[in-house]
Amino acid sequence: MITKTVEETIEKILSNTQVKEGLEFIKLENERTVAEQMELTAIPAPTFQEEARGEVYKTRLLELGLADVSVDNSGNIFGVRRGTGNGPKLVVSAHLDTVFPEGTNVEPQRKDGKIFAPGIADDGRGLAVVLTLVRALDEANIQTKADIIFCATVGEEGLGDLRGVKALFQNRKDIDGFISIEPGNPERTTYLATGSHRYHVTFLGPGGHSFGDFGKPSAIHALGRAIAKISELKVPDNPKTTFTVGTINGGTSVNTIAQNANMLVDIRSTSQDELSKLEEQIIASIKQAAIEENKRWNTDSINVELELVGDRPAGSQAPDAVIVQTALAATKALGFEPILDNPSSTDSNVPISLGIPAVTLGGGGDFGGVHTLNEFFDPKEAYYGVQKIFLTVLGLAGVQEVSEPLLPKRQG
Amino acid sequence: MITKTVEETIEKILSNTQVKEGLEFIKLENERTVAEQMELTAIPAPTFQEEARGEVYKTRLLELGLADVSVDNSGNIFGVRRGTGNGPKLVVSAHLDTVFPEGTNVEPQRKDGKIFAPGIADDGRGLAVVLTLVRALDEANIQTKADIIFCATVGEEGLGDLRGVKALFQNRKDIDGFISIEPGNPERTTYLATGSHRYHVTFLGPGGHSFGDFGKPSAIHALGRAIAKISELKVPDNPKTTFTVGTINGGTSVNTIAQNANMLVDIRSTSQDELSKLEEQIIASIKQAAIEENKRWNTDSINVELELVGDRPAGSQAPDAVIVQTALAATKALGFEPILDNPSSTDSNVPISLGIPAVTLGGGGDFGGVHTLNEFFDPKEAYYGVQKIFLTVLGLAGVQEVSEPLLPKRQG
Numbered sequence: 174m175i176t177k178t179v180e181e182t183i184e185k186i187l188s189n190t191q192v193k194e195g196l197e198f199i200k201l202e203n204e205r206t207v208a209e210q211m212e213l214t215a216i217p218a219p220t221f222q223e224e225a226r227g228e229v230y231k232t233r234l235l236e237l238g239l240a241d242v243s244v245d246n247s248g249n250i251f252g253v254r255r256g257t258g259n260g261p262k263l264v265v266s267a268h269l270d271t272v273f274p275e276g277t278n279v280e281p282q283r284k285d286g287k288i289f290a291p292g293i294a295d296d297g298r299g300l301a302v303v304l305t306l307v308r309a310l311d312e313a314n315i316q317t318k319a320d321i322i323f324c325a326t327v328g329e330e331g332l333g334d335l336r337g338v339k340a341l342f343q344n345r346k347d348i349d350g351f352i353s354i355e356p357g358n359p360e361r362t363t364y365l366a367t368g369s370h371r372y373h374v375t376f377l378g379p380g381g382h383s384f385g386d387f388g389k390p391s392a393i394h395a396l397g398r399a400i401a402k403i404s405e406l407k408v409p410d411n412p413k414t415t416f417t418v419g420t421i422n423g424g425t426s427v428n429t430i431a432q433n434a435n436m437l438v439d440i441r442s443t444s445q446d447e448l449s450k451l452e453e454q455i456i457a458s459i460k461q462a463a464i465e466e467n468k469r470w471n472t473d474s475i476n477v478e479l480e481l482v483g484d485r486p487a488g489s490q491a492p493d494a495v496i497v498q499t500a501l502a503a504t505k506a507l508g509f510e511p512i513l514d515n516p517s518s519t520d521s522n523v524p525i526s527l528g529i530p531a532v533t534l535g536g537g538g539d540f541g542g543v544h545t546l547n548e549f550f551d552p553k554e555a556y557y558g559v560q561k562i563f564l565t566v567l568g569l570a571g572v573q574e575v576s577e578p579l580l581p582k583r584q585g
Numbered sequence: 586m587i588t589k590t591v592e593e594t595i596e597k598i599l600s601n602t603q604v605k606e607g608l609e610f611i612k613l614e615n616e617r618t619v620a621e622q623m624e625l626t627a628i629p630a631p632t633f634q635e636e637a638r639g640e641v642y643k644t645r646l647l648e649l650g651l652a653d654v655s656v657d658n659s660g661n662i663f664g665v666r667r668g669t670g671n672g673p674k675l676v677v678s679a680h681l682d683t684v685f686p687e688g689t690n691v692e693p694q695r696k697d698g699k700i701f702a703p704g705i706a707d708d709g710r711g712l713a714v715v716l717t718l719v720r721a722l723d724e725a726n727i728q729t730k731a732d733i734i735f736c737a738t739v740g741e742e743g744l745g746d747l748r749g750v751k752a753l754f755q756n757r758k759d760i761d762g763f764i765s766i767e768p769g770n771p772e773r774t775t776y777l778a779t780g781s782h783r784y785h786v787t788f789l790g791p792g793g794h795s796f797g798d799f800g801k802p803s804a805i806h807a808l809g810r811a812i813a814k815i816s817e818l819k820v821p822d823n824p825k826t827t828f829t830v831g832t833i834n835g836g837t838s839v840n841t842i843a844q845n846a847n848m849l850v851d852i853r854s855t856s857q858d859e860l861s862k863l864e865e866q867i868i869a870s871i872k873q874a875a876i877e878e879n880k881r882w883n884t885d886s887i888n889v890e891l892e893l894v895g896d897r898p899a900g901s902q903a904p905d906a907v908i909v910q911t912a913l914a915a916t917k918a919l920g921f922e923p924i925l926d927n928p929s930s931t932d933s934n935v936p937i938s939l940g941i942p943a944v945t946l947g948g949g950g951d952f953g954g955v956h957t958l959n960e961f962f963d964p965k966e967a968y969y970g971v972q973k974i975f976l977t978v979l980g981l982a983g984v985q986e987v988s989e990p991l992l993p994k995r996q997g
Contacts, residue, residue: 367796369796371839371840383827383828384825384827384853384928387827387829391816393812393832393848394812394813394815394816394829395816396809397811397813397815397816397830398812398813398816399809400805400806400808400812401809401812401813401814404803404806404810404878413796413799415796416795417805417806417842418803418805419836419840419843420805420836420838421809421833421834421835421836421843422833423833424831424832424833425832427850427851428781428783428829428831429829429831430829430831431829431830431831434833437839438839439839441795441796469816469817483839515797518796
C-alpha cells in the first residue's frame with residue numbers, strides 16, 4: 174500500500190540519531206506541550222476575534238527564533254524555519270479560532286487526568302503541537318532542506334469559511350505542501366476535502382389573513398415546495414455528495430398567510446464538479462418553487478432571495494500522492510496501523526482544491542465533546558500524534574545529510 | 586330583500602312610545618356606555634384569566650336587578666330579564682376575554698376624541714352595550730314576551746376556542762336564539778360562521794451530521810413534502826373554504842439533518858362538511874409526506890404527530906332566516922343600508938353549527954387596531970349600534986301589547 178521510495182526514506186530518517194533525539198524530546202515534552210495548549214486555549218478566540226490569541230502566538234514564534242515572523246492582512250501568524258536552500262516550501266499549520274462566542278468561559282480545568290475547556294482540543298492542541306515541532310527540530314539540531322513555514326490561521330470554523338487559509342493561498346503562489354493539525358489520533362490521515370456551499374434562502378410574499386385574504390400566495394408554501402423538490406434530488410455515492418435543509422423558520426401566526434419564510438441549505442461534496450452540479454439543481458428547485466406558488470394563485474408576488482453564506486472548496490487527491498504516502502509511512506514507522514480517513518472540511522480544503530499537496534493530521538491524545546462546552550482533552554500518550562507529524566514533516570522536507578525532500582517543488 | 590312580516594313587526598315596534606323612549610335613552614347614555622366600556626376594559630382579562638373581569642360583571646348584572654345572576658362551570662356570567670312567560674329564550678352576549686397576555690397595560694387613554702386601550706373595542710364595547718340594553722329596557726319600562734338571558738362569555742379568543750359558548754350550549758338545551766355583540770358598525774349583520782380546525786404538526790427523525798450521516802431522513806424534508814402537497818389542494822369558493830400553513834420551525838444548525846420540524850396549519854370553512862373534507866386531505870398529505878421521506882431513504886424512522894389545537898365549528902343559515910331578517914329590518918328602520926357581512930368566527934359559530942338561530946352584531950362606533958396594542962374606539966355616534974341591537978332584540982323577543990316574538994321556540 175505504501176510506496177517503496179517513501180517507506181525507505183522514512184526508515185532512513187527514523188534511523189538517524191538526531192531524529193531519534195527529536196522524537197525522544199517530543200515524548201519528554203508531553204506535559205510542556207499540554208501546558209502550552211492550556212495557556213493558548215485560555216485566551217478567547219472566537220472566529221473573527223482571533224487577534225489576542227494571535228498576538229500571543231506571534232510572541233511565541235519570535236521567542237522560538239523563527240525568521241520572518243509576521244501577521245498577514247487576514248490575521249494569520251507566520252514564522253519561517255529556513256531550509257538549506259532551493260528546497261520546497263512546506264506550511265505546518267493549526268487554527269487560532271474556536272466556535273465559542275465571546276464571553277464563553279474557556280479557562281481549562283483538570284479533572285480525573287483530563288483537561289476540560291471549550292477549544293482545548295480544537296484547535297488548542299494543534300497550536301501547541303506546532304510550537305513543540307519547532308522546539309524538537311531545534312533541540313535535535315536538525316537542518317531540513319525545505320523551508321518550513323509554521324503558521325496559525327484565522328477563520329477556520331463556521332462562518333469564518335476558511336478565510337485565513339484562503340488569504341494565504343491568495344497571497345502566496347510559492348507553497349509546495351501544507352499540513353493542517355487538528356484534533357485526531359496518530360493512525361489517521363485526512364487527504365480528501367469536503368467542499369461545501371451554504372445558502373440562506375428567503376421567500377417573501379404579500380401576507381394576509383388566512384381566511385379573508387385566501388388566494389394570496391404564501392412564503393411558507395413556496396418554501397415547502399422548494400424543500401420537497403430538494404428532498405428528491407439524487408446524488409452520487411462516490412464522489413460523496415450530500416445536501417440537507419438544516420433549519421427552517423417562517424410565518425407570524427397560525428391564521429396569517431406567511432409573508433416570510435427562510436431556510437439554511439448545506440451542500441457538500443468531495444468533488445468540486447459534483448458540488449457545482451448539485452448546487453445548480455438546488456438553486457433551480459428553489460426558483461421553480463417560487464414560480465409554482467405564483468402560478469397556483471395566478472400572481473407574481475412571491476419572490477426569493479438567495480445568499481451564499483458558506484463557501485469551502487472541495488478537492489481530492491490520489492491516496493498514492495506523495496504527501497499522503499509520507500504521512501502513512503510515518504504512521505506505520507511509529508508502529509500504528511495507518512488509516513485513510515473520511516473526507517472532511519479543514520484548512521487543507523483550500524490547497525487540495527488548488528491541486529497543492531495537503532493533509533490534515535491529528536495532534537494526538539484522546540478528546541471529545543468538540544464544539545460543545547464539555548470539550549475535553551486527555552494528554553495520555555498524546556506525544557504519538559506529534560511524533561507522527563514530526564516524521565511526516567521530515568520526510569517531506571528532507572533532512573540534511575540524510576534524505577532528499579519527498580515533497581516536489583511546484584512546476585513553473 | 587326583507588320579508589314583509591318582519592319589516593312590519595319592526596315598524597310597529599318602532600312606532601311604540603316606550604320603544605322610542607328606549608332608543609332616545611340609548612342615545613343620551615352614549616357617554617355613560619363609553620365610561621362603562623373603559624372601566625371594564627381596564628380590568629385585565631386574558632383568555633383563561635377572565636375571572637376578575639367576570640366578578641365585576643356579575644356585580645353589574647346584580648345591580649341592574651336581573652334574575653338568576655350566576656356563573657357557570659366555565660366562568661360565563663349570566664343574568665335573566667324575564668319575559669311575560671311561555672316565550673322563547675334569547676341570549677344577548679359579549680365576551681369577557683381579550684387576546685392580550687397578563688401584564689399588558691390595558692388602562693384606557695383618551696386622545697383626540699378617541700379612546701386607546703388593548704381590548705377597548707374587542708370586546709369592551711360589547712360588554713358595555715349589553716349593560717346599556719338592560720338599562721334601556723328598564724328605563725322605558727318595556728316588557729318582552731321572551732326571556733332575555735344577558736351574558737358575558739369566556740374563551741372567545743384564540744386558544745380559548747369558544748370554550749365559554751361551547752359550555753353554554755352543552756349545559757342548556759332551551760336556548761332559542763343567540764346574539765353576539767362584537768366591534769362593528771350598525772350596517773352589518775354576520776350570519777355565517779367560519780369553522781376552523783387548527784393543527785400543530787411535528788415531524789420527528791433520527792437527526793445526524795449533514796455529511797457524515799447523509800442517507801438518514803430529515804424531519805424538515807418530510808415537513809417540506811407535506812407543505813408542498815397542502816399547497817396544491819383545491820377548495821371550493823362557495824362555501825368558502827381555506828387553508829394555510831401559518832408558521833414553521835425546525836432544525837438545529839445548517840449542517841445537521843433535522844431531528845424536529847413543526848408547523849401550525851389553519852383550516853377554515855363556512856361548511857362543516859367542506860371543513861371535514863379538507864381536514865381529511867390535509868391529514869392524508871401529512872401522513873403521505875412521512876411515508877415518502879421514509880421511502881426515499883429506505884427507513885421508517887420519520888414519525889409525525891398531529892395535535893388539534895383549535896376547533897371552532899362551521900355553520901351557515903339562510904339569509905332569509907328570521908333572526909337575520911330581523912337584524913336587517915332593524916338596520917333599515919334606523920335609516921342604514923343593511924349589509925350581509927362576510928362569514929366570521931365568533932361566539933355565534935356554536936349556535937349556528939347547532940342549527941340555533943344566531944347573529945353577530947356590531948356595537949357601534951368607529952374602531953381600529955383590533956388585536957394590537959394600538960387598539961382604539963371612537964365613541965362618536967356609537968349609540969346607533971346599540972339602537973340597532975335594541976330593535977333587533979325587541980323584534981325577536983316580542984313586546985307586550987305590541988308584537989309577538991319573531992323568534993320561534995325550538996321544537997321538542
